[in-house]
Amino acid sequence: MSPTRQDAWSQDEDLLLAEVVLRHIREGGTQLQAFEEVGKQLSRTSAACGFRWNSFVRKQYKSGIELAKKQRKELKKQGVSAEKDYQKELTNEEAASPALSMSESVTFQSVLHFLDDLHKKASAASSIEEAKEKSIQKIKDLEKKSYSLAAENERLSKNLKAIEEDYRSLIEIMERARKMVVLQEEDRQQKVKFQMDKNGNLERVEK
Template identity: 35%
Template sequence: MNIRQDAWSDNDDRFLANTILKHIREGSTQLQAFDEVGDALERTSAACGFRWNAIVRLDYEQEVKQAKRTRKQRMKETANHAVSKINHSKHKSYANIDSIISGLQHLQTDFEKNAPLTSSQQMEEEVLQLESKNKEMQEEITRVKQEYDAVKQDYDMIVSMMNRARELAMTEETNPSPNFFRMDRNGNLEKIENA
């Protein structure tokens, strides 16, 4: 692939800015935007990053702020939706456990009302059936508890992500100078000191 080294046009600058703003709004990284623009304009990602940080960004400060607000709002909506889904799932799990307990109580009541006096062999058979049913119900309770634990783990992860995003947003709001970040292997952002 040939790498261009000619001057940037106004259209190239607009494409660079629009792509980066789109990535910011969608919660993506500027590095991914640089890659996308580089592929489209046959330039290196580094050239796109340099052009953005040195020249183009200065003309788009307000748009960058708006894109970050949009991203923040989208993250809040996503988190609220996830929390709502988790709360609904928790309620559903509790309802399943309640219905299992209620079903067992009805079985016991029916058995006590309708159990004729039978031989010990028939009683042993009924006990075996009830133990089998009880085992099934215990397995169902275990399954529901595991689902609950998985949902709780997802909820805790979402809350942790929201807190990290909130801290990042607070850093951006209290420090108006441009910040540059780098993503480490674990997906965490680390701030790069301005040179």
Template identity: 25%
Template sequence: MMKLEKSKKEVWSTEHDIIVLNAALKHMHEGGKLKNAFDEAALKTGRTPGACAFRFNSFIRQKYSDEIQRAKLQKGTKPSQAKVVPIAENMNHLEHVADLGWENVLHFLKAQSQLNQVSEKEYNNIQQQLADVIEENERLKRELESLNEIRSKVESFGMNFSKMINLLEHVRSLGIL
């Protein structure tokens, strides 16, 4: 009896993850069933629907939770808004760039703009904190310098006072006072 060998696919690529993700986002967005998304992704990736479902549930769902949540919230809007391609992860795979589409590029640029605004606010906040610390440092240096001057005067006075007491004791011992 001849044994049939199943050919095992190689490791999941980012491209295949994105295909599964986009199919799932589309079906979630349209209110469809994920099973249909996995059937669609299976045709595009050459994998079984079960393998696509397993990959989605074991890896993609956690990695792209923000995009998935956004698709659930956007039910009923234009379908093109449900498709999300994580562009930043694909920049090292230039062959994927041609498949991005304007909606995805726009989505990426908006996300980057929001990140830059947050980063700029954080940068300005850090710059202000740095300026405050430098100002406090200068104030403390001046205060230390002033305290050192006072300590020096007190020490000088203490030595002079000590000499005066010694002189008075000497005068008393001589019986002058």
């Protein structure tokens, strides 16, 4: 068993933590289960993962959390709807294909027809399931990309804010320097006076 880590969290680890927690929220799981899953992958305790999520990561994914909750509601609705459709289909099939009584004869041709029909339904179900798996994987990939972009956007926003603050500070420094130059020039001009020489010309005299 690998030792429990206590070093600082990296950006990739924060991203993994966010992805797993949001997936559990979306799929109806608990955050505790998510913390345990991340803890096993990163050799950290579930408590450490929970503390990291609540103290830092969760604040950066507020919109992602809301989206995951909405998706959980939609998946729940789709599950209920699919179950109703399945029950309805079973009812229709039973009505369309009543069971043969013991007195009715079963021909070889009818058995072949039944097996062929069953094979077609199984193939169609397999294709639907495969398409579903591909769609789910695509959604997960897009969500991962979305979370990564959200984190990158947060980082760039912080950098932009820091640059704006530095720019304002630079403008203030330049303004103070300009005022100092103007004051020094005015002070220098006040120290200059003129007097008339013996020939009646004005000459500049420093105070």
